[in-house]
Amino acid sequence: MAIDGGLASLSESLWTAATGTYMLAVVAYTGEYAFGKNGRIAQTSAVQAGAVQAGAVRTDAAVIGAAAIGAAAIGAGKPSAARQPALVGGTEPASRLSEPPDQPGHGTGSVEPDGRGGRRWGRAAVGLTLLAAAFHLACVAIRGIAVDRVPWGNMYEFTLVVGLMATVAWLATLVKMPQLRYLGLFVMMPVLLVMFLAGTLYTKASKLVPALQSYWLAIHVSAVAVAEGILLTSAAITMMYLARARFERIAATGKAPARFAGLGSRLPAAAALDKAAYRTVAFAFPIYTAGVIFGAIWAEAAWGRYWGWDPKETWAFIAWVVYATYLHARATAGWKGNRAAYINLLGFGAMTFNFFVVNIVISGLHSYAGLS
């Protein structure tokens, strides 16, 4: 079957639609971040009211976030989300979770100290994310139909798939922990960057060269893309963890947290972020391991050896070992916390290096990027 030019250009229009919608979603997340209960303005007024006590570790920020999301949980029809226990602590009195739900039709979108404006922004942001994800999925799927093969045969396509995985991971996180919605800015911003990046890596719709004509392409690359999408989320959470841990350290000394009140005070408790970062790695690591093993099986069929220390393989190994180090660090006294967090970021760095630098700069057997 030849390439379907009409579908290919439809897929390209969908890329534009998805990217534009992600942009709007980022604007909306920014709106929620700025005007929401945990938002900058609410925080500032809270600081002015003297509500933030120096030294207090404000785990309740997230609890309020959980309440704020209330009935506004994604997909609208999930009232049970209101009763979802808070991610943080879990020891707070239950009454704090039972804030009255949003009243439709109320409010003018103005900035209100209780963050109702933020809630509207947040709902819009999730709606836009869902729409963008739908465009994104259609973009990838139609590209696949247009070229009559799996839609991850070159770097442009692979980047799109990793971006889609990150969005899906974020939406899944929202289903489980809607109270994290106000942090959407920090996840959607990287996804938007990934979309732009895909744009710069754009490759015309084409069939696969014989070396890539293998069902292992579907298995190996999808496993790696899923793992990388999740690990991207983990890296984002880890950065939030580092910001928050720093805030908590300073808060614990009793000094005025003025300089760090900005980001740190609005994030969930460091312990919760640390746990979330660990869980995402624990979820992604076996998938990544399997992905690398699938790659080795494919290499055996294509090149006559399962492992040859090709640059791509070498960096996959490095990233894998660094994430294994992270899992160890999380179980080693003296290495938990910040040190483990840096190892997590290092693993992400190695993975990203493998994707960009190794594909574009270093040549090897894996030079399938489609860039010339």
Next chain:
Amino acid sequence: MSSPRGTGHRSVRLPVPPTARQLWRRLVSMRTALVLLFLLALASVPGSLLPQRPLNPPKVQQYLATHGAWGRFLDRIGAYDVFGSIWFSAVYLLLFASLIGCLIPRITVYARALRARPLKAPRNLDRLAENTALSTGLDPDQAAARISRALRPRWRTVVRTEESGAVAVSAEKGYSREAGNLLFHVSLLVALVLIAAGRLLSYEGSIVATEGSGFCNRPISYDSFTAGRWVKSGGLADFCVDRLEKFTATYREDGTPAQFKADVSYSEDLAGPPRHAVIEVNHPLRLEGDRVYLLNHGFSPTVTITRPGRTPVTDTQAFLPQDEVLTSEGAFKLPGRDGTKDDDLGLSAVFAPTPVISGGVVTSISPQATNPVLAVLAYTGELNPGGQPQSVYSLDQKQIASGKLKQVGARNLAIGQSMTLPDGTVIRFDGYRQWANLQVSHDPTQARLLLAAILMVAGLLGSLAVRRRRLWVRVAPPDASARSVVWVGGLARNDGGNFSTEFQAIVAELAAVLGAGPQPDTVAAAPAAASTAAEKIGAGKD
């Protein structure tokens, strides 16, 4: 392990070098494993950034030539063969030792833990991170029996009667987490052994075969052959690829390749009849223990050289592709009469499958052969004075530079055309065939290694997905109103999952089997007692 520590010198307060036992302890500690893993990652980095001999020797030469003393220094420390270097092996072996040292005690501890009964209930269940209280109308023994029965499908439980008359159920689950972890590490250990064994037992031969020719599985048949130390040179499997019958490259309209395939006839043992097979990229021919791969392809032009007064010679030579559109370079070498020194004839040629000629230079614009051209430079003189092995793809540039090989003619030939040299020699471009680069690989450890890899992933899944939990339920003796207070406390022994939600689900289930309602007074009291977070037992991982 015995320690060589003497007894008499203990009082001397000098910095004592660590004993062997202490060194071993340090080696098998989690912290050392961490550092070694990190070093392993770090040590691999130069392997991808510097040219590597096993992958690309000419690139190493080039790097050495352009980097002077620094390049030579890197060579001395083995940086051009990182994965065969002493320091990489050292990290690898230390990690290996650390892994063994760490696994043996862990396996014994785990075996003991499997037989052990769940721990006694702590005195104050309300100091656990998760706790609640219910009340039931059942008497403690009945209640404990029901709880135990409800939990038993997934939990290991023990019922104990306490001095106070209360009955406590201790439950524990998630044993397979440690089993998964041990399975992962043991499989990893096995995988490392198999990889090392594979390097010793494997061999690889590569040959450029032109259509019509074949080869047998002998070290000398190959253009290049590498073998591990334990491979006996007579011990290769007996098979022959008798002939490369036909190589086919198919291209799409836009010129991109669609399919490469090599039709071969082969015989698995010397007595058997030849069989037919198609080898494609990603689809090797799998024989007993050996695999034959199609790695590359190109053109082999054929010329007929007629020197005056001698029998015509027809020769077909494989040419090396220089670019993606298969502009290929190669050479034909025709020795002169015996005893002469300057009678050799050499052709250095470029083959262009779809040629464009600009400024006299021939290049190709497509890998598909349409009106191919052979651009020939003819030389006479001495091809190989030393008789040393030479590249079959080119003439010796030194001979040309020193004037011992003189150019005597140059022409671009289409198929069927010929050129005549000043001495009357006629060179005719007859046509071309295709060649395929076939590689034979043998690694007897592969299948077992795959099994080890599968077990590794299985172990990881068990280890990272299984949740280790402890649960205690204490049923106090009934009070005046004939109701018993049921305290429930839980502990998450690792970070996976959301234990709060799990705990609530368990409590709901227990409440159902006990026909219990919440215990109003105690519910109010318990959180108050437990609200100082710092005091909680095992809020995180133990």
